[in-house]
Amino acid sequence: MSEGSAAPMAEPTKAGWFGDFGGRFAPEPLMPACLQLEEAFRDAWADPAFHEEFEEVLHSFGGRPTPITVCKRLSEELGITLLLKREDLAHTGSHKINNVIGQALLTKRMGKSKMIAETGAGQHGVASATAAALLGLECTVYMGEVDTQRQALNVFRMELLGATVHPVTSGSRTLKDAVNEAMRTWVAQVDDTHYCLGSVMGPHPFPWMVREFQSILGTEARDQSQAILNDVPDYVVACVGGGSNAAGLFSGFAESRSQLIGVEALGGAAIASGIPGVLHGMMSQILQDEQGQILEAHSISAGLDYPGIGPEHAHLASIGRATYATADDDEVLDALERLSNTEGIIPALEPSHALAWIMREAGKKIPKGSTVLLNMSGRGDKDVAQVREILQAKGRFQ
Amino acid sequence: MSRPRLEDRLRERVAAKRKLLIPYVMAGQSEDWLETVQAIADAGADAIEIGLPFSDPIMDGPVIQEAAVLSLERGTTPQSVLNELGRLELDTPLVVMTYFNLVYRAGLDRFAGRLQEVGVTGCIIPDLSLEEFSGWEKAAERVGIDPVLLVAPSTSAERAKAICERSRGFLYAVGRMGVTGERDDASLEVGAVVSKVRPFTSLPVCVGVGVSTPEQAAAVVKVADGAIVGSALVRRLLEGGGPEGAATFIGELRSAIDSVTFDA
Numbered sequence: 044m045s046e047g048s049a050a051p052m053a054e055p056t057k058a059g060w061f062g063d064f065g066g067r068f069a070p071e072p073l074m075p076a077c078l079q080l081e082e083a084f085r086d087a088w089a090d091p092a093f094h095e096e097f098e099e100v101l102h103s104f105g106g107r108p109t110p111i112t113v114c115k116r117l118s119e120e121l122g123i124t125l126l127l128k129r130e131d132l133a134h135t136g137s138h139k140i141n142n143v144i145g146q147a148l149l150t151k152r153m154g155k156s157k158m159i160a161e162t163g164a165g166q167h168g169v170a171s172a173t174a175a176a177l178l179g180l181e182c183t184v185y186m187g188e189v190d191t192q193r194q195a196l197n198v199f200r201m202e203l204l205g206a207t208v209h210p211v212t213s214g215s216r217t218l219k220d221a222v223n224e225a226m227r228t229w230v231a232q233v234d235d236t237h238y239c240l241g242s243v244m245g246p247h248p249f250p251w252m253v254r255e256f257q258s259i260l261g262t263e264a265r266d267q268s269q270a271i272l273n274d275v276p277d278y279v280v281a282c283v284g285g286g287s288n289a290a291g292l293f294s295g296f297a298e299s300r301s302q303l304i305g306v307e308a309l310g311g312a313a314i315a316s317g318i319p320g321v322l323h324g325m326m327s328q329i330l331q332d333e334q335g336q337i338l339e340a341h342s343i344s345a346g347l348d349y350p351g352i353g354p355e356h357a358h359l360a361s362i363g364r365a366t367y368a369t370a371d372d373d374e375v376l377d378a379l380e381r382l383s384n385t386e387g388i389i390p391a392l393e394p395s396h397a398l399a400w401i402m403r404e405a406g407k408k409i410p411k412g413s414t415v416l417l418n419m420s421g422r423g424d425k426d427v428a429q430v431r432e433i434l435q436a437k438g439r440f441q
Numbered sequence: 442m443s444r445p446r447l448e449d450r451l452r453e454r455v456a457a458k459r460k461l462l463i464p465y466v467m468a469g470q471s472e473d474w475l476e477t478v479q480a481i482a483d484a485g486a487d488a489i490e491i492g493l494p495f496s497d498p499i500m501d502g503p504v505i506q507e508a509a510v511l512s513l514e515r516g517t518t519p520q521s522v523l524n525e526l527g528r529l530e531l532d533t534p535l536v537v538m539t540y541f542n543l544v545y546r547a548g549l550d551r552f553a554g555r556l557q558e559v560g561v562t563g564c565i566i567p568d569l570s571l572e573e574f575s576g577w578e579k580a581a582e583r584v585g586i587d588p589v590l591l592v593a594p595s596t597s598a599e600r601a602k603a604i605c606e607r608s609r610g611f612l613y614a615v616g617r618m619g620v621t622g623e624r625d626d627a628s629l630e631v632g633a634v635v636s637k638v639r640p641f642t643s644l645p646v647c648v649g650v651g652v653s654t655p656e657q658a659a660a661v662v663k664v665a666d667g668a669i670v671g672s673a674l675v676r677r678l679l680e681g682g683g684p685e686g687a688a689t690f691i692g693e694l695r696s697a698i699d700s701v702t703f704d705a
Contacts, residue, residue: 058572068541070500070567072593072618213506226499231619321542334518335546336496
């Protein structure tokens with residue numbers, strides 16, 4: 044373990060530590076790949092030509108920059124000024140495209156021809172399949188068998204995009220096991236294959252690299268909110284599973300006066316209910332039992348059902364730079380419905396967690412008149428069938 | 442109880458021109474697992490790897506994962522199986538293999554102390570990289586546990602040297618790129634990985650991952666000092682082979698390995 048980085052959200056130490064969290068807990072067969080990846084990323088990230096290509100693809104293909112929408116009706120009802128960073132308008136419908144374009148370009152730069160990825164709800168899998176199709180890479184996506192059934196349409200999308208979807212039947216057959224299986228596959232195919240991890244987690248350099256690729260949304264949001272508010276927002280809020288959209292957003296405001304709030308699903312709250320441990324190559328806050336066996340996360344949102352959290356979030360929580368809260372399934376459904384019918388935006392279940400916290404705390408922890416920026420990290424299309432079923436069961440819709 | 446120190450015993454045997462056989466069993470996999478440990482010791486194992494089951498074993502293939510799930514479903518905890526091991530009268534060194542979170546959760550010194558109390562003299566933690574090794578290295582050293590490190594086909598010569606300098610007990614050479622599991626012999630990369638580490642260490646070099654049959658084990662010990670056999674044995678136990686079936690298989694491996702020694 045090493046001493047902490049200087050400024051919040053600075054580069055991690057050479058061994059990949061953000062304070063007491065992070066590191067590189069990978070089996071030896073994978074270590075050379077992690078070291079090679081770190082070197083390739085450092086080289087690419089210092090190369091203006093790589094930045095130019097990354098930004099150009101995200102502009103002409105990915106739909107960046109995404110706008111900020113100022114909510115009129117909901118702001119008035121809540122007594123705050125609510126701004127939405129519209130990642131739901133990015134190609135494939137979420138912020139995930141930023142990371143996969145970065146990693147797919149890096150895959151080519153490393154001379155590798157194949158990409159593997161894990162996915163829970165399917166957003167990262169669809170984004171990976173998209174980037175692979177664009178750049179002519181072979182793509183295999185590992186997805187828990189339970190999730191392939193819950194998200195059958197996303198399985199079809201990935202296949203339509205030319206990817207192979209590999210259902211994972213080990214363990215709980217969800218996201219955690221998909222990560223295990225992707226790592227196992229990577230061990231065997233590391234020569235020609237890059238593991239395109241979907242969040243700010245895993246062994247170094249993944250947590251740092253994914254944050255850097257996602258920081259494009261935080262930088263945009265900082266400039267855009269400055270133009271709208273003539274200031275930074277009082278609160279900067281994002282949902283957190285592994286935490287990539289939050290890391291990207293927070294990176295734009297880490298050194299400002301904005302309060303940073305991450306919102307986890309109540310049933311997968313690694314900061315509130317986890318303790319330090321090692322999973323998937325990183326030291327972080329992890330849901331686990333007394334012996335150290337990993338526990339399952341359970342919530343309405345497959346995208347947040349992860350028993351850990353990115354190590355940098357564990358660090359930001361420990362130094363008090365960011366605060367992590369939770370939202371339960373009922374609040375989340377209310378938030379989703381309310382944004383839909385007041386603002387004409389159907390959010391994904393994941394950012395609905397962050398909105399639920401804002402709706403609960405407006406006028407309480409969030410003083411009236413505050414300015415609040417929410418990362419609308421994904422659109423709700425993928426969730427409407429599930430939400431319809433739940434709301435109908437509650438007698439809310441026919 | 443006290444058992445032979447892992448590295449001392451293996452070095453003695455290698456010096457006596459004996460090739461090493463190190464089988465793996467999953468602790469707590471079935472009610473008779475301790476009898477299995479006893480039986481494979483009697484059948485000619487030079488050391489035995491004892492797997493402590495972890496919920497998320499990223500270095501293991503489907504067979505060992507299945508055994509881990511079974512063991513956890515039987516209510517196995519690290520302490521419960523270690524207590525059972527402590528009752529075994531055995532002149533064979535035991536090496537625990539598990540994942541770092543179980544060690545970290547117990548506390549490094551406490552975990553090392555528990556191993557020592559029950560007579561375990563070596564420990565393999567496959568997800569603990571060289572970069573994060575020093576804390577565990579010190580905790581193990583304090584109580585005389587040999588921490589075993591892995592070298593893979595992908596490991597550079599420079600890195601292999603650093604790993605060789607700090608591994609104790611033996612050097613675990615990964616025979617192929619991949620997770621544990623049975624494979625046909627075409628994919629074994631034993632020669633390259635063994636010759637990569639030889640210049641840097643006098644430790645016994647044992648090859649595991651993908652070594653499944655007596656023929657493969659014999660081929661492995663033509664270049665290495667020993668063979669580690671996990672999934673092929675665990676599969677036989679999952680299929681109900683029991684201590685007797687395990688002993689028969691270890692006997693076959695032993696004869697195949699010994700025939701190489703006599704040829705040489």
